[in-house]
Amino acid sequence: MNYLYCAFIELLAKYNFPEGLALIIFPLLPFCIVAIGLLVMVLFLVLAERKILGFVTQRKGPNRVGYWGLLQTVADAFKLLCKENITPSGADKFLFTLAPVIAFIPVMLVWGILPYNAEFNLMSTPANLIFYIFLAFMPVLGIFLGGFASNSKYSIIGCVRAIAQAISYELPIAFSLLGVVVLSSSLNLSQITLSQYSVYGPAKWFIIPSFIGFVVVFISVIAELNRCPFDLPEAESELVAGYSTEYSGMRFALFYITEYSMMFANAAFIVVLFLGGYLSPFGGYLSNILWGDSITANILVYFEQTFWFLFKTFIILFLFILIRATYPRLQSHKLLKLSWTILLPLSIVNLFICMLIKFIGGAAG
Amino acid sequence: MKFLKQIKALLEGVFIVFKHLFKKSVTLQYPEERPVVPEKFRGGHTLNGCIGCGICRKVCPCDAITIENEGKNVTSYKINLRKCMFCGNCQYYCPVSAIKLGKKFELATAFEEELQVELVNDSNKSKEDNK
Amino acid sequence: MMKGWSGMSKMKLNLGPQHPSTHGVLRLILDVDGEKILGCEPVIGYLHRGMEKMAEGMTYLQYLPTVDRVDYVSGFFNSFAYVSAVEKLLKIEVPERASIIRVLLMELNRIASHLLWLGTYLLDLGAVSPFFYTFRERELILNYFEKISGQRLMYNYFVFGGVRQDIEYIEEIRPIITTVVEKLEDYEKLLTDNPIFISRTKNVGILERGEALAYSITGPNLRASNSHLDFRTQSGLYKNFEYKIAKAEDGDCYSRYKVRLEEIRESANIINQAVDLLLCKPGDVNIGLNPVNITPEAGEAYADVETPRGLTTCCVKSDGSANPYRVKWRTGSFYAVQILPKLLIGNMISDIMSIYGSLDVMLPEVDR
Numbered sequence: 001m002n003y004l005y006c007a008f009i010e011l012l013a014k015y016n017f018p019e020g021l022a023l024i025i026f027p028l029l030p031f032c033i034v035a036i037g038l039l040v041m042v043l044f045l046v047l048a049e050r051k052i053l054g055f056v057t058q059r060k061g062p063n064r065v066g067y068w069g070l071l072q073t074v075a076d077a078f079k080l081l082c083k084e085n086i087t088p089s090g091a092d093k094f095l096f097t098l099a100p101v102i103a104f105i106p107v108m109l110v111w112g113i114l115p116y117n118a119e120f121n122l123m124s125t126p127a128n129l130i131f132y133i134f135l136a137f138m139p140v141l142g143i144f145l146g147g148f149a150s151n152s153k154y155s156i157i158g159c160v161r162a163i164a165q166a167i168s169y170e171l172p173i174a175f176s177l178l179g180v181v182v183l184s185s186s187l188n189l190s191q192i193t194l195s196q197y198s199v200y201g202p203a204k205w206f207i208i209p210s211f212i213g214f215v216v217v218f219i220s221v222i223a224e225l226n227r228c229p230f231d232l233p234e235a236e237s238e239l240v241a242g243y244s245t246e247y248s249g250m251r252f253a254l255f256y257i258t259e260y261s262m263m264f265a266n267a268a269f270i271v272v273l274f275l276g277g278y279l280s281p282f283g284g285y286l287s288n289i290l291w292g293d294s295i296t297a298n299i300l301v302y303f304e305q306t307f308w309f310l311f312k313t314f315i316i317l318f319l320f321i322l323i324r325a326t327y328p329r330l331q332s333h334k335l336l337k338l339s340w341t342i343l344l345p346l347s348i349v350n351l352f353i354c355m356l357i358k359f360i361g362g363a364a365g
Numbered sequence: 366m367k368f369l370k371q372i373k374a375l376l377e378g379v380f381i382v383f384k385h386l387f388k389k390s391v392t393l394q395y396p397e398e399r400p401v402v403p404e405k406f407r408g409g410h411t412l413n414g415c416i417g418c419g420i421c422r423k424v425c426p427c428d429a430i431t432i433e434n435e436g437k438n439v440t441s442y443k444i445n446l447r448k449c450m451f452c453g454n455c456q457y458y459c460p461v462s463a464i465k466l467g468k469k470f471e472l473a474t475a476f477e478e479e480l481q482v483e484l485v486n487d488s489n490k491s492k493e494d495n496k
Numbered sequence: 497m498m499k500g501w502s503g504m505s506k507m508k509l510n511l512g513p514q515h516p517s518t519h520g521v522l523r524l525i526l527d528v529d530g531e532k533i534l535g536c537e538p539v540i541g542y543l544h545r546g547m548e549k550m551a552e553g554m555t556y557l558q559y560l561p562t563v564d565r566v567d568y569v570s571g572f573f574n575s576f577a578y579v580s581a582v583e584k585l586l587k588i589e590v591p592e593r594a595s596i597i598r599v600l601l602m603e604l605n606r607i608a609s610h611l612l613w614l615g616t617y618l619l620d621l622g623a624v625s626p627f628f629y630t631f632r633e634r635e636l637i638l639n640y641f642e643k644i645s646g647q648r649l650m651y652n653y654f655v656f657g658g659v660r661q662d663i664e665y666i667e668e669i670r671p672i673i674t675t676v677v678e679k680l681e682d683y684e685k686l687l688t689d690n691p692i693f694i695s696r697t698k699n700v701g702i703l704e705r706g707e708a709l710a711y712s713i714t715g716p717n718l719r720a721s722n723s724h725l726d727f728r729t730q731s732g733l734y735k736n737f738e739y740k741i742a743k744a745e746d747g748d749c750y751s752r753y754k755v756r757l758e759e760i761r762e763s764a765n766i767i768n769q770a771v772d773l774l775l776c777k778p779g780d781v782n783i784g785l786n787p788v789n790i791t792p793e794a795g796e797a798y799a800d801v802e803t804p805r806g807l808t809t810c811c812v813k814s815d816g817s818a819n820p821y822r823v824k825w826r827t828g829s830f831y832a833v834q835i836l837p838k839l840l841i842g843n844m845i846s847d848i849m850s851i852y853g854s855l856d857v858m859l860p861e862v863d864r
Contacts, residue, residue, distance in 0.1 A: 056385045057628035060392045153509050157531065157845065228622055229692055237517035237620045237849050326382045327375075327692050329622025331846040332531055334695050374689035381686050382625050391632055403639075407646040424788060426558040452561030452652045457660065458788055466646070 007299060030122050034111050042260045043073040045317065049260075052321045080256075083249035088151055091246065095149035100247070100254035103142025106135040107258050110265045115190045117278045117305035127187040132269065133174065136224070139258050140166040143226075143233060146255070147243035158242025161332055162226065162233035168339040169220040175347035176213035176220075179354035180206050180273045193277030201283040207274040209357045212350040214274045216343050218316075221266045223335070225259065227320060229327035230335060237329075267316040268309070275312045278305035402468040407451045409469030412484035414461055415439045421455035421464055430455065446472060446480040506534055509845075513542045517620045517849055520859030522833065524840075524848070531844045536837040540830075543863040551823035556582055557787045559820065561652040563810075566825060567861035568649050569612050572598075572605040573803040575654040577810035578823075582656050584797035585814050586790065593779040594658035595733055600770035601641075601653070602801070603763040604669070607676060608637040609804040610756045610763075613856045614683065617753070620853040621696050626686060633679050636672045640665065656790065658782025669771055673764045680760060687753075697749035701839045701851035704747060711838070712831045715806030717855055720755045721747035727802040736773065737766050749854035756856070759804075791818050805829045805856055829861040 005026060012022045047062065047069065054061025062072035087093055113128050113135070115121040125131065140162055147159025181187060183206055184195040198204040207214045223230035234242030244255050271277055280286065287304050291297035330338070393400055402408070417434030429448040433441040455464050464484075474480060512523035521542035527535035547566055551559045563578045564571035576598055583590065590598075615630035638648045644664055645651040653660050687693045703713070705721045718725055719742060726741045728734045742758035744751035794816040800809040806828020815821040832855040839851050 052386070053624060055390070056382045057625050058385055058388050058391045058632060059628065060390045060394070153507060157509075160530075228624075231622065232846070235622065235846070237622060238846055240516060322379055322383060325625045326378045326686070327623060327690070328618060328696055329846070330692055331696060331844060333844060370689070371691040374685075374691060378686045378690055381682055385625070385629075391635075403643040403646070405643065405646040420788060423555075424557050426554060426561050450561065450650070451647065452650065453646055454557065454561055454652070457652075458557075 031112070034122065035108065038108065038111050038261050039257075041264050042257050043077070045260045045264060046073045046076075046256075048317070049321050049324075052318070053325055056322070056325045077253060080249055080253040085249040085251055086246070088246045090151040092149040092151070095145050096246075097251070099142045099146030099149060100251045100258070101142070102145060103139040103258045104254045106138035107261045107265065110135045111261065113189065114265065114268050115193055115272060115277060116309055117302045118190075119302060121190050124188060124190055128189055129177065129181065129187045129192070132189070133170075133177065136262070136266065136269070137166060137170060139262055140224070142258070143243045143255075146247065147233075150243075150246035152246050154239045154241070154245045155243050158233045158235075158239050158245070162243060164332070164336060165223055165226070165230065165232060168336050169223040169343075172216050172339060172343040172347040173220045173224070175344065175351055176210070176217045177273065179210045179213045179347075179351045182351070182354045182358050183209060185358075189272050189277075193272055193279060196276040197279055199283045201279075201281045202276065205274065205276040205279075210274070210350050210354050212346055212353070214270070216347045216350065217270060217273070218319075220339070220343060221270060222320060222323065223339070225263050225266060225320075227263065228324040229329050231329060232332050232335060235329055263317065263320060264313065267320065268313045270316055271309065271312040275316075277312075278309040280304065280308050402470065406468050406470070407453045407456070407466040409467050409472055410444055410449075410455075410482065410484055411465050411467050412442055413463055413465070415442060415463040416461055418460060420458055420460060424454040424458045426450065426452060426454065442484045444482050444484060446482055447477070511848065513539075517853070518859070519616065519853075519857065522852075522857070522859055522862075524836070524852075526840075526845075526848075528845060531846070533840050533843055533845065533848070536840040538833050538836050540833060540859075540862050543859050545860075545864065547864040548823050548825060551820050553819065555818045556656070556790055556792070556820060559823070560655070560787075561650065564650040564652065565860065566864055567803065567805070567808075567827065567829075567858050569858060570605050570609040570804050571649055571651050572602045572654070573801050573808055574810075574825075575651065576602060577799050577801045577808050577825075578812070579654045579656055580799035580801075581797045581810045581812040582790075582792070584799060585792035585795060585812060586656065586785075588657050588783060588785065590658055591780045591783065593662075593774065593777055594781045596736070596770050596773050596777070597659050597663050597781060598654060599733055599737065600663070600669070600767055600774065601651075601659075603766045603770070604637050604640070604672075606763045606804045607673075607760050607767075608634050608641075610760050611637075611676070613756060613804070614753075617853040617856075618687070620849040621693070623686075623693075626683060629679065629682065633676050636675060640668060640672060643668075655782055655785075656787045657785045658780070660782070662781045663774065666771060666774060669767060673767055677761060677764050680757065684757070694750065696850050697753060697854065699746075700749050700843070700847055701854060702746065702748045703835065703839060707838065708747070708835075711835045713806065713828075713835060714831070715802065715804065715828045716742070716755045716759060717752060717806065717828075717832055720744045720751035727800055727807050731801070734766075737769050739766050749850050752854045752856075756804075789818065791816060803828060805858055805861060806831065808861075825864050827861040827864065829855075829857045829859070832857050833862050 008026055009019060009022050013019070050072070051061035051069070062069035065071045065075045087096055110132060112122040113132050115124070123131070143162045144159045147155040147162065180192060184192045186192055186195065196205050226233050234244060239245070244252055247255060285301050285304050287297045287300035291300065416437045417432060417439040419432055422430045422432055427448040427450055429445045431441075431443045431445075432439060451466060453466055456466050506527045506529055509526040509528050510523070511526055512518045513521040518524075523539040523542065525537040525539060526533055545565070547562065550562065560575070560578065563574045566574040611630040611634040615627040618626040641651060642648045645653040645660075703717065703721050705723050708718050708721045708723070714725065714727070722743070722745045724741055724743060729741070739762045742755045742762055744754045792814040794814055796811065796813045798809060798811045800807055807826065808828060809826040811824040812820050813822040835855075836852060840848060843851065
């Protein structure tokens with residue numbers, strides 16, 4: 001099948017495990033890796049955001065728990081676990097409990113769709129791009145239910161805003177993605193990644209032909225993540241905490257994890273679509289250059305691909321955090337206006353540009 | 366053109382914030398790093414050479430001071446830190462500069478009794494400090 | 497009369513008194529339809545400390561340290577209003593050097609207060625960093641105040657007939673002012689042209705000049721509505737100084753922001769002149785009055801001062817005893833709160849903070 005699989009079987013055989021066990025474990029392993037990776041990533045992201053927000057405002061960020069504050073989020077998560085789960089009186093208890101779960105589950109699935117490297121791609125269905133868009137929209141449903149079930153006026157306003165925002169920012173995303181689909185002639189994220197390959201590194205990344213699409217998706221993704229400057233559903237200076245006003249303890253933590261893991265997933269999504277996913281920015285892979293075509297190199301390539309993938313993702317995440325530190329929040333109606341009057345037309349223009357490029361390229365090729 | 370200008374302004378904002386990433390932090394890591402308390406700071410009280418005239422009690426806006434004296438011999442001089450607002454009036458209007466508001470600023474406590482500070486005359490330290 | 501977009505029934509929304517961005521304890525009872533505000537009723541009094549009644553049980557001197565608390569981010573102004581009212585009762589003149597020191601400290605305090613406003617306003621609008629940047633500069637000024645007076649916010653530095661001591665560390669003022677004015681350019685780059693900031697503030701909460709005057713709005717809020725009214729020009733205190741009156745035409749939140757930023761620059765200008773004057777004019781800083789047992793003659797005195805939030809006046813009535821018979825405060829923020837219903841109705845919920853924040857309401861000053 002591939003080198004990783006062979007290596008795994010060999011490893012198990014060394015310790016006298018039957019081969020059948022390896023057959024069962026091997027497909028399950030990636031899911032465990034994703035689940036653990038998700039939690040670790042969220043812990044890391046929350047810390048990174050607080051640290052960067054601290055640094056850009058000339059503070060130190062959290063630095064008391066653990067070395068350099070590394071365990072701060074762990075301590076926070078532990079605190080949230082220990083807290084009482086309060087359900088406000090008059091709230092719909094069933095929906096109130098269900099909402100964080102509904103928000104959280106799609107995130108796990110979304111993480112499974114992303115191609116981290118050439119092999120580590122759990123749900124590589126032919127049209128998983130559409131699946132991704134569908135799932136990425138789901139957390140908003142959780143937010144809506146949570147706000148709706150809380151029986152609080154701030155929550156209601158927050159969830160209504162969340163829905164309005166999600167609906168109006170889905171369209172620009174979808175249209176910009178169509179551009180990418182046209183360019184790559186595929187709906188599969190791995191295929192999209194591979195079609196951006198060229199020996200000159202970033203020459204064929206889709207950010208070049210559909211730069212407008214990249215900008216539109218970048219803005220819309222921030223809006224869909226409910227992050228500053230589009231954090232209206234939880235605008236703390238207007239709506240206290242928006243949809244999560246009444247949430248506490250573990251339920252709140254689930255919303256929190258959802259927010260940050262969606263942030264990572266969407267940043268990774270942008271990387272896959274526009275920045276060549278796991279492809280190396282130098283054309284060839286460094287491990288191939290260093291170790292030739294040996295088995296070590298072929299295994300190392302997977303790690304290198306993951307490294308490039310994460311590296312690009314972190315650049316996008318860093319931009320997200322910088323933007324959050326800088327801009328004030330938009331007004332809700334101007335937010336919708338921005339989407340319908342600027343981003344949507346731009347994304348349609350982008351689609352036409354992509355089609356033109358594809359047509360000319362096809363005619364030339 | 367206006368559109369480009371707006372984008373320029375947005376990017377400029379991000380750049381300014383980004384520049385601060387490399388600046389030194391201005392945080393004071395309080396329990397380890399001590400703040401520099403200026404000379405005139407109005408903190409915990411000290412008493413030295415009180416003659417029991419009672420002017421400090423008279424100018425105190427919040428009746429925080431209780432003095433028991435026999436003539437010029439002060440037997441007890443109490444300050445209720447719960448009431449005291451560290452305005453410094455007692456210090457400013459003391460005719461013999463006996464009471465001083467010092468540099469001690471960590472006066473928070475969990476016990477009410479500790480807020481009733483009895484100052485000892487003719488010494489630079491209150492009983493609180495001697496403990 | 498006013499119909500919302502959904503045509504549905506109104507919802508009452510209780511904003512405050514413990515709301516993250518009401519800067520203290522203002523309560524707004526809003527009638528909203530969706531996001532649109534149909535009615536607004538400000539409820540004040542959650543921070544009432546009885547500053548006026550309290551004076552009646554205190555001597556003139558005892559009351560002096562407490563007036564810094566009327567508005568705790570611009571304590572020097574309140575001290576000045578009270579002190580000069582009592583000075584008028586006592587019919588004493590302040591030495592010239594003392595009044596220059598007063599101007600210097602008040603203008604520094606104005607800068608500190610405006611910086612606090614800028615930071616918290618941007619925080620209300622959702623921007624995180626400017627808050628820390630402005631507080632960093634404000635810290636320089638507060639540290640200076642701490643050095644000369646002993647505390648950061650509650651100074652107790654002005655006394656009847658002058659200031660407590662001659663000003664010290666005068667050479668440190670210029671670097672502080674230079675830093676603040678330099679950093680202002682950073683804020684301007686961050687905000688003035690930022691389309692998001694403009695869309696949040698421009699043409700939002702427009703206050704016409706006539707309306708502002710009818711509601712007794714004063715200070716930067718009034719000057720943003722195309723008015724020249726600045727009580728500094730009418731007091732003798734500022735007669736030695738040259739400065740422009742910051743002014744803007746539109747009366748919206750953006751103009752108020754512009755006016756305040758401009759005022760910081762003008763204050764820096766005044767401070768530079770004051771430092772020059774202080775360096776070349778030595779002299780007494782107070783008249784050496786022992787205020788412990790002052791008993792002014794029966795009568796009434798009134799003093800006003802242009803604070804960062806408008807006109808603050810203090811009216812002291814004496815019946816010849818050691819305690820004031822009555823002290824009355826008039827503060828700018830109180831009137832700014834009263835105009836909120838006028839400005840908010842018809843706007844969206846997200847505009848509440850941009851309008852309310854731009855008025856620079858300080859709740860302790862409202863309730864006193």
